[in-house]
Amino acid sequence: MAKLRPATKVPPGRKPLVWLHGEIKTPPFTAEGRQEAGLLLGLLQHGERLGMPQAEPLPNVGPRCAALRVRDADHNWRIMVRIDADAVLILEVYAKKTKTIPHEVIARCQQRMKQYDAAVKEAKKQSGN
Helix, strand or coil: CCCCEECCCCCCCCCCEEECCCCCCCCCCCHHHHHHHHHHHHHHHCCCCCCCCCEEECCCCCCCEEEEEEECCCCEEEEEEEECCCCEEEEEEEEECCCCCCHHHHHHHHHHHHHHHHHHHHHHHHHCC
């Protein structure tokens, strides 16, 4: 499993971002695309619910899952996320090239969520909670 990379310092009232896979940097994102992605992720951190056209719900990936839609110069990016009560999980970042989400992307996201949930459960068990 990829190393969990939570945001370093999260202000009160904001959920941390937990990166299970992917990154958003220039390149391959343009500066504008990176800013749009950051804005959308920031809204999720503050508890906003996003709908089309910024985000599409993905119940076929899992509960509380969505794809943020970032239109950038030559690409349409998708940032696959799961919104938990205590964090926003980044499951996958990819350039959209087909009408539907590739089955491999869905499978990877589901596997990452399963590993994350198991790691959280084990950490709680070891801390006595």
